[in-house]
Amino acid sequence: MSEPTRPSPDPANVARYVDEIAPLLGLPIPPACREGVERNLAVLLAAGLLLDDFPVGDAETAPVFRP
């Protein structure tokens, strides 16, 4: 058995996201890391999907800055 599946992003979309965004950030992804980066990014984006449908109300989270 494995853990129950959760919503996860389409792997093709993750690959396209890496193709588009990494160069814009000046962040070359070494070929040896490409598969691992996509796999880990998919996990993080899936974590984001888990938060998507949760109502957090009016939680105030501004970083406190005191000049």
Place this chain on the structure above:
Amino acid sequence: MKGADALGLVADVRARRVTAREAAREAIERIRARDPALNCFTAVLADSALRDADAVDTAIAAGRDPGPLAGLPFAVKNLFDVAGLTTLAGSKINADHPPAVKDATVVARLRGAGAVLLGALNMDEYAFGFTTENTHYGPTRNPHDPSRVAGGSSGGSAAAVAGGMVPLALGSDTNGSIRVPASLCGVFGLKPTYGRLSRAGAALFGISFDHVGPLAASVRDLAAAYDVMQGPDAADPVCAGLPVDPCLPRLDDGLDGLRIAVADGHFATRGEPEVFAAVESVAKAVGASRRVAIRENDRARAAAMIITASEGASLHMDDLKSRPMDFDPMTRDRFLAGALLPASLYVRSQRFRAWYKEHVGEILRDVDILLAPTTPFSAPPIGADTIEVAGIRVPMRPMLGLYTQPLSFIGLPVITVPVAGTAPRPLGVQLIAAPWNEVSLFRMAAVLERDGVVGV
């Protein structure tokens, strides 16, 4: 370390029954004998330790107070600045950095109290891991079974204490990095309230969650070290600046008035049976039968993961761009992925954090101490990518943080206690309190230790 108590040694040093130099010399010999098999230390500071010990002995001979930790040998995770030593933070990249010019605040406070620094300890690169399987410096091995991980990221710290090399070590905890190795190695570990102890001079990782704290072989050693490290520090903007709230004098206060409950739901599932048996043995010992459920822990872990990956990657962005192949393969792909996350996910995660803090805060208005397992299983073999837990095969490394991650996410103080008689390997139980209530945790840990329910 069986039977040893560092404060007992301090008493002997102060009474001149043994010199601090002899104590330091013995610690150096233990490290030389045991560390080759366990790989805890990345630097052994024999010369400076003997110099510091001599200063303690000189103070005592001159009738001056040598400090409450006189002659106590300790070592620190190698992300703490130590004057004269390059702060590796588990990386090869930082090995190019110049030596630190001053000690981290908590290191300076321990040394100022007479403790003798023996060296720097191995960790996961930049604290991004739960196993201390460090590719650059080798894995730290579990003293209870060297084929198994010590846990991480403060694995060198936990194994150095469990292996009897030093009675006290410092670690850091962002998602469980003090508590996980303390559980797997069978020692006490404290992750104080977020902002309680100064992080100045410690290499940061997830700035929203980074905590520093002690690991020790006894409750009173843990309390003594914690008390000395408390207090305001203008050098750390996160440090809350509260006055010292001493715990050592409160260890005999007992359990009177403490409302104790077992965390249910998330904290009572997805672990091996012996993990829950350990929680039950602690609950039974203190007569805690009430169970309370915290909601939305998977979302708490998800948000903690997003914030950690975003903040960790941001801290290392320049190196990720210019020399990604110098990162440890165990962390590199995760850092690169974190660098690609959109800011909207980060902000959403921080908003969820505020909701979750309120939710758990409501529970803790009615309960003084919550009990939960520290890890869902005991130390796994080094190199294992997956593990079967309660009949389900799961990724081994992230699962180690199952029960610790939601709590550091909202900065609650936690002591993990090594439960007596767990088989076949050590396991910890988390004692969890409301923010700033470390005293209650120490009171309960002391009762459990006195009654033989927990101990090293």
